[in-house]
Amino acid sequence: MSDFKPILTEHIHTENSHTLEFYRSVGGYSALEKVLKTMAPDDVTNEVKASNLRGRGGAGFSAGLKWGFIPKEGDKPKYLVCNADESEPGTFKDRLLMTKVPHQMLEGIIIASYAIQAQLAFVYIRGEFYSEYLILEQMIAEAKEASLLGKNILDSGYDLDVVIHRGAGAYICGEETGLLESLEGKRGWPRIKPPFPAIEGYLKSPTIVNNVETLANVPHIINRGADWFRAIGPEKGPGPKLFCISGRVKKPGVYEEPMGISLQDLIYDRAGGITKDRKLKAVFPGGSSSPILTAEETEDLKMDFSGLASVNSMLGSAGIIVMDETVNMVKACLNVARFYAHESCGQCTPCREGTSWLVKILTRLYDGNGTRRDIEMLLEITDNMGGLADFSLGSFGKTVCPFGEAVSWPVRSFIEKFENEFVACVNIGGAVV
Amino acid sequence: MPLLKIDDREIEVAAGTTVLDAALANDIEIPHYCYHPVLEIVGSCRMCMVEIEGMPKLQVSCNTRIGNALPDRKVDGMYDMVVSTKSDIVKRARENTLEFLLLNHPLDCPVCDQAGECFLQDYSFRYGRAHSRFEDEKRVRPAEDLGAGVVINQNRCIMCTRCVRFTREISGTGELFVQQRGNSTKISILEDKPLDNLLAGNVTDICPVGALLSKDYIHRNRIWNLDRQPSVCQECSVGCNVDIYHKNGKVFRTSARENLDVNGYFICDTGRYSYHDYEAVERVTSPMIRKDKKWQKISWDGAFKEIFEKLGRKKEGDSNNVAGIFSPFHTSEANFMFARLMQNVFKERAVIGTLPLPKEEEKKFPGGFRISGDCSPNWRGLTEVSSYIYEDIFNELKKQKIKLMYALDDGVNRELTQEWKDLLRNLDFLVVQTYAMTPLAERAHLLLPGAAPLEREGTLMNDSGRIQWLRPVIPLKGSSRPDWKIVMEVMNTVGKRELDYSHVNEVLAEMNERIPAYEGVTFFKLGESGMSINEEARES
Numbered sequence: 001m002s003d004f005k006p007i008l009t010e011h012i013h014t015e016n017s018h019t020l021e022f023y024r025s026v027g028g029y030s031a032l033e034k035v036l037k038t039m040a041p042d043d044v045t046n047e048v049k050a051s052n053l054r055g056r057g058g059a060g061f062s063a064g065l066k067w068g069f070i071p072k073e074g075d076k077p078k079y080l081v082c083n084a085d086e087s088e089p090g091t092f093k094d095r096l097l098m099t100k101v102p103h104q105m106l107e108g109i110i111i112a113s114y115a116i117q118a119q120l121a122f123v124y125i126r127g128e129f130y131s132e133y134l135i136l137e138q139m140i141a142e143a144k145e146a147s148l149l150g151k152n153i154l155d156s157g158y159d160l161d162v163v164i165h166r167g168a169g170a171y172i173c174g175e176e177t178g179l180l181e182s183l184e185g186k187r188g189w190p191r192i193k194p195p196f197p198a199i200e201g202y203l204k205s206p207t208i209v210n211n212v213e214t215l216a217n218v219p220h221i222i223n224r225g226a227d228w229f230r231a232i233g234p235e236k237g238p239g240p241k242l243f244c245i246s247g248r249v250k251k252p253g254v255y256e257e258p259m260g261i262s263l264q265d266l267i268y269d270r271a272g273g274i275t276k277d278r279k280l281k282a283v284f285p286g287g288s289s290s291p292i293l294t295a296e297e298t299e300d301l302k303m304d305f306s307g308l309a310s311v312n313s314m315l316g317s318a319g320i321i322v323m324d325e326t327v328n329m330v331k332a333c334l335n336v337a338r339f340y341a342h343e344s345c346g347q348c349t350p351c352r353e354g355t356s357w358l359v360k361i362l363t364r365l366y367d368g369n370g371t372r373r374d375i376e377m378l379l380e381i382t383d384n385m386g387g388l389a390d391f392s393l394g395s396f397g398k399t400v401c402p403f404g405e406a407v408s409w410p411v412r413s414f415i416e417k418f419e420n421e422f423v424a425c426v427n428i429g430g431a432v433v
Numbered sequence: 434m435p436l437l438k439i440d441d442r443e444i445e446v447a448a449g450t451t452v453l454d455a456a457l458a459n460d461i462e463i464p465h466y467c468y469h470p471v472l473e474i475v476g477s478c479r480m481c482m483v484e485i486e487g488m489p490k491l492q493v494s495c496n497t498r499i500g501n502a503l504p505d506r507k508v509d510g511m512y513d514m515v516v517s518t519k520s521d522i523v524k525r526a527r528e529n530t531l532e533f534l535l536l537n538h539p540l541d542c543p544v545c546d547q548a549g550e551c552f553l554q555d556y557s558f559r560y561g562r563a564h565s566r567f568e569d570e571k572r573v574r575p576a577e578d579l580g581a582g583v584v585i586n587q588n589r590c591i592m593c594t595r596c597v598r599f600t601r602e603i604s605g606t607g608e609l610f611v612q613q614r615g616n617s618t619k620i621s622i623l624e625d626k627p628l629d630n631l632l633a634g635n636v637t638d639i640c641p642v643g644a645l646l647s648k649d650y651i652h653r654n655r656i657w658n659l660d661r662q663p664s665v666c667q668e669c670s671v672g673c674n675v676d677i678y679h680k681n682g683k684v685f686r687t688s689a690r691e692n693l694d695v696n697g698y699f700i701c702d703t704g705r706y707s708y709h710d711y712e713a714v715e716r717v718t719s720p721m722i723r724k725d726k727k728w729q730k731i732s733w734d735g736a737f738k739e740i741f742e743k744l745g746r747k748k749e750g751d752s753n754n755v756a757g758i759f760s761p762f763h764t765s766e767a768n769f770m771f772a773r774l775m776q777n778v779f780k781e782r783a784v785i786g787t788l789p790l791p792k793e794e795e796k797k798f799p800g801g802f803r804i805s806g807d808c809s810p811n812w813r814g815l816t817e818v819s820s821y822i823y824e825d826i827f828n829e830l831k832k833q834k835i836k837l838m839y840a841l842d843d844g845v846n847r848e849l850t851q852e853w854k855d856l857l858r859n860l861d862f863l864v865v866q867t868y869a870m871t872p873l874a875e876r877a878h879l880l881l882p883g884a885a886p887l888e889r890e891g892t893l894m895n896d897s898g899r900i901q902w903l904r905p906v907i908p909l910k911g912s913s914r915p916d917w918k919i920v921m922e923v924m925n926t927v928g929k930r931e932l933d934y935s936h937v938n939e940v941l942a943e944m945n946e947r948i949p950a951y952e953g954v955t956f957f958k959l960g961e962s963g964m965s966i967n968e969e970a971r972e973s
């Protein structure tokens with residue numbers, strides 16, 4: 001594993017790596033040229049399908065499969081949206097890709113658009129990313145100038161425009177259908193599915209939404225082939241992966257590693273271990289929406305889709321948040337719940353009401369006014385809004401979008417794995433630490 | 434067609450039907466809030482969840498469509514879908530959704546106008562938990578005026594967004610929107626853009642709880658104290674179906690009544706609040722004669738005698754003809770009797786027609802709702818039952834120098850032109866049958882008190898040719914009589930007949946025989962939703 005060389009972030013330390021000139025100097029846009037000159041749209045989709053590239057935005061769905069859902073018939077326009085909303089707590093990898101190698105993402109966007117025969121693509125970037133937005137605008141200007149965008153790209157007869165659209169600061173606008181509503185100029189309320197975006201997305205037309213990192217992988221797959229890609233890490237979910245490590249570690253940051261790297265390596269080797277060499281207590285492995293893992297669970301844990309599924313958690317956005325022995329779990333849990341209560345779009349009953357009910361109870365517990373019954377209530381409420389991660393019947397799918405699960409799974413995991421701290425709050429009359 | 438099994442019932446449905454639509458069409462209750470048959474599906478209240486065999490999670494029935502399953506995928510070898518609306522897991526999901534909905538709800542049913550017809554109350558009773566497990570303080574927010582006579586009690590809102598979608602999809606005006614997010618979401622308007630559209634009142638009908646209230650009805654009565662009369666709006670030629678809630682001769686509220694062949698689920702605010710206009714006019718409740726420029730009450734017998742003397746005899750000199758003015762505000766039965774009076778009694782002396790029709794611009798809304806430009810309810814019925822008429826009789830009256838006139842009048846809002854006023858002033862005898870002191874009535878020599886709009890019984894035909902049953906909501910006032918009956922009595926007096934219909938259905942039976950469009954029409958068949966004109970019979 002140590003012989004792995006970064007692929008997506010290979011050039012981030014070079015000055016001006018964000019310019020078109022630099023990107024071209026390291027072979028940039030050769031994949032696009034190959035696609036436009038030698039491949040039919042379906043060939044592109046099939047190659048990506050064969051690579052087993054899975055979405056890096058959270059759900060981990062096969063990118064090639066998703067592109068294949070775009071209807072071949074019908075005269076509706078098709079759209080591609082690059083999801084650059086990156087608002088999952090503990091996640092900051094897309095930002096790195098956009099600021100350092102934006103053209104890699106853009107090349108992926110153009111190739112993916114060609115595959116689904118879209119003539120218009122969007123980058124939906126979170127509103128807080130202003131300087132990043134400026135970089136993207138420069139990227140677009142350069143690409144247009146070089147005939148990489150606009151009419152008749154590289155003399156191929158293929159036309160594509162890309163529009164950068166800024167969000168206004170809502171976490172839920174990262175959820176793909178909330179994003180599409182927002183892109184249409186409406187309130188960012190996720191849509192009920194079906195229909196799925198590939199059938200009815202932007203302006204009710206077929207639309208593919210992919211994460212920045214997902215798309216950044218595409219040029220490399222085209223250049224080096226699906227077999228090469230599949231050989232990086234586990235075959236069912238392979239490829240290079242950006243891991244964001246934050247929290248109580250010595251060297252927080254983004255680390256590119258092959259899928260399947262051990263969590264221990266990431267924490268103790270790449271991130272230099274726990275702050276002040278304290279003991280590890282718990283970890284969010286995939287952003288704040290993933291169930292937390294205890295220190296024991298992190299042992300021998302492979303960071304890939306199936307490795308995390310085996311401990312009833314998920315890779316999510318690969319935002320690894322490390323908590324050491326000094327972290328009070330009731331407080332951390334309350335902190336997470338507050339975030340979700342603040343970000344719930346308010347559309348569906350269980351999430352709108354449940355998130356703030358959780359906060360009320362957790363606050364009460366944290367302040368020392370809670371009871372044992374409150375702890376049971378927390379579990380019941382999470383079950384009623386999102387449910388158990390064991391996928392038993394009726395325990396999930398209670399909300400319009402996966403936000404319901406995104407809040408209930410982690411909250412539940414705090415209580416189930418650190419119940420003693422919640423009980424202590426009741427017994428001692430508040431949180432210690 | 435796919436075969437659906439819901440609980441223990443088997444139902445064939447068209448492919449693409451949602452589980453909720455299929456259930457409701459077959460009288461199977463699945464509780465729901467955000468679903469409304471003509472609004473976009475949002476699936477957000479999570480009340481309508483059901484269990485579907487082969488699906489790992491519960492599904493919202495409002496957004497689950499039934500298709501044809503492949504032969505080897507059919508459940509039990511025959512069903513395209515098997516749905517349970519009653520399993521334990523479904524019951525629990527409903528209990529939980531209701532619990533969430535009630536967390537911040539004030540439970541102030543004793544002072545809530547929706548109580549008695551509230552879906553939160555009903556579903557909680559049927560599907561909810563007996564006790565609240567919420568121990569914290571509830572969110573309390575002040576009520577707000579949204580404009581157009583609609584106020585919102587924010588605490589009772591369950592955020593189903595029906596009202597928002599209504600203003601976007603049906604009225605197309607989009608005044609309402611959702612403000613804030615999470616637990617702070619609320620229905621709101623922009624400060625300088627309150628509700629302002631002719632359909633606004635409908636949001637109070639479609640709000641499933643007591644959040645949107647009509648100022649007109651707030652705290653005026655309790656719904657269970659009131660009687661409901663299915664009726665038909667008389668403010669334009671669309672003939673929207675309404676329910677009128679009343680008690681002891683007093684009307685408290687009008688709401689839309691569903692009729693997919695007429696108005697769908699909605700009515701306009703003109704119709705909704707029209708009962709106030711009927712109350713506001715100066716009523717005529719007794720026969721009256723003008724003596725020395727003053728009105729004097731007289732008996733019905735006296736009135737008929739007067740008519741006999743003024744209209745019954747031929748005179749020498751000027752035109753001896755009698756102008757008969759039909760009214761599109763009256764039932765077909767009243768106009769039918771009036772036509773018979775003209776044809777069979779006054780015969781060649783009769784010159785029949787109407788006053789100029791009150792017209793406005795037709796209004797059409799994005800959701801398909803229409804307010805007709807014809808502000809009377811029965812123009813088409815009138816044209817069916819009277820063989821020939823002048824739409825505006827003015828020129829004919831002038832040409833023939835008419836001196837005698839008998840008018841059915843109810844155009845309360847009608848303005849008379851100077852020309853008409855002059856013409857009326859020069860009449861020798863004008864008898865007006867009316868419920869109110871209209872501009873025409875003010876110029877009469879004799880007034881015959883008829884029924885007010887909400888007192889009438891008979892049929893109306895809307896502008897698309899649908900015959901509907903207009904039922905009386907409140908009793909006749911004073912000594913006023915049904916209009917068809919007054920005309921019958923004039924026929925008996927002037928024409929020396931012995932007609933003796935005691936109920937309006939006898940008039941309708943007579944129309945069955947004589948008017949092709951009314952062949953086979955009975956009140957029983959009209960029921961609550963009416964029937965389309967018998968085009969075939971009419972053509973022949």
Ligand SMILES: Cc1cc2nc3c(=O)[nH]c(=O)nc-3n(C[C@H](O)[C@H](O)[C@H](O)COP(=O)(O)O)c2cc1C
Nearest residue numbers: 055056057058083085086087174175176210211214
């Ligand atoms: C609450 C919520 C927030 C999300 N936020 C993001 C986000 O910020 N960025 C992102 O790429 N995907 C986000 N997603 C996932 C998207 O819905 C979608 O699955 C993803 O963009 C698809 O791209 P991919 O297949 O390339 O991963 C979010 C999902 C949920 C439920």
Ligand code: SF4
Nearest residue numbers: 345347348351399401
């Ligand atoms: S689950 Fe929460 S965030 Fe998602 S649609 Fe429902 S209310 Fe909105």
Ligand code: SF4
Nearest residue numbers: 590591593594596640
């Ligand atoms: S005011 Fe009534 S109709 Fe509007 S969202 Fe609230 S509950 Fe629904």
Ligand code: SF4
Nearest residue numbers: 666668669673701704
């Ligand atoms: S549209 Fe016409 S019939 Fe319908 S409620 Fe309005 S005025 Fe009455």
Ligand code: FES
Nearest residue numbers: 476478479481495
């Ligand atoms: S009625 Fe189906 S979710 Fe609201």
